[in-house]
Amino acid sequence: MGRPAPHPRSSVVPRFLPALTVAALAVALVGCAADSEPAPTDTSTPDARECTASGPVSDSVKVTGDIGTLPTVEFDAPLELDETQRTVVIEGDGEPTPYGSVVTVDYSFYNGTTGEAIESTNFTEGEQAVFVVDETKLLSGLLKTVECTPVGSRVTGVVPAADAFGDDGLEDYGISGGDSLVFVVDIVDAVTRAWGDPQEAPAGFPTVELDESGAPSVTIPDDFTLPTTSQSAVLIKGDGAEVAATDSVYIQYYGLDAETGEVFDQTWDGAPYGGSASGFITGFTNALVGQTVGSQFIVVIPPAEGYGEAGGDNTSQLAGKTLIFVVDVLAAVPTV
Known part of the structure; x- marks a missing residue:
């Protein structure tokens, strides 16, 4: 699709990254959501919010490997799209991840424009990332990737700049203004209330x-x-x-x-x-x-x-x- 990627098209996270580095990125993924002020959303019924659909761009990303392990991810950069697309690669048997939940995930994260791998969690129990699935607390494209996805699933989200870091980018992580992103996320858990x-x-x-x-x-x-x-x-x-x-x-x-x-x-x-x-x-x-x-x-x-x-x-x-x-x-x- 489009011009050839300037880097190898098979994007594989090259190393396990320090927890501190992953935590720093997690702050960026959460913090940038505060820049927008979405209109109030009625969440009183299950149909109040629309689930993000799959599309030809998210379907084109090839993801292999077992859930719970670091995936191998291949795609032809640059990936260009106007709206976030979400493809469930491995469907779990849990309940769909609800809006407003606290979600525990492992993820790999790629620059969809350059093809470069950016970050990954360690895919180790007890070292996952935790986010709140809320428009004011999470990057829009990541929210659209995890919301509605059943717990136990592996899902791919391809995110345009408008749902990511916009025209500013995030230069510390090699993301320029206008770059698209690719998330591959394992949904480990999603909770809204106490249990036991x-x-x-x-x-x-x-x-x-x-x-x-x-x-x-x-x-x-x-x-x-x-x-x-x-x-x-x-x-x-x-x-x-x-x-x-x-x-x-x-x-x-x-x-x-x-x-x-x-x-x-x-x-x-x-x-x-x-x-x-x-x-x-x-x-x-x-x-x-x-x-x-x-x-x-x-x-x-x-x-x-x-x-x-x-x-x-x-x-x-x-x-x-x-x-x-x-x-x-x-x-x-x-x-x-």
Whole structure:
């Protein structure tokens, strides 16, 4: 197709790349999504979003190798197209990856214009990349590649510059303005809520009920006594790894005022939150670290371990308040 590629047409990732390098690229894949402000999308029904279709360009990319191993990828550069195309190479038997999920993937990443291999994860268990499938948190073309793809699948996405790094490119990774990209992605997992064995909360704790999506609602007992130190309880015990203080975590949370019951913040009406496990208020971090991935817990946090007492220079709207959080731990990624 078009002019001959200036580099060998068989694009194979030439080496296992350091985790730090892969993490740096992951930041780029996530960070560039913030440059756009997509219109709100109705995700209330399965048909609210359209799945990206295959096309002649994505079908032309030859991918060989078993899922879970570094693929061999061949295509005739330059690949030119106006819209992202998505071809499922090996179809898994899991559920389609939903919008708003936290997805765990292995991937290989190529410049579709030059034919050059750019990056790859190590295709090693526990060292995969983790992203939030959300328009404000992920490169558009990568989102279109993974969304709707069944868990357990290998999928190829060919992405025009408009859904990638646009006219600016990403020169540190050999991507010039206007370059197309090729992703080959193994969908390892996609989750939106906690999973595992239900646990009984201690007597006197607020009651948590879940709707069909897993979103919680909380009922506070009339005789509830505000604690002077943080109190937490596991509601669902997940079977994943323990969260370390140095991990990056991906969570759903629901926060409310323990005295009024007013909800002041939550992720269930948007997308899961990702950040450092040590980047929260003290009571939240202390309850989070040591939890297993897949778990849901409730924590009640007094001002001393939250936003402090009101008054003086403390102008936080949550100062002086005892807070309740219900938290689903969806993923934890080691950073050291």
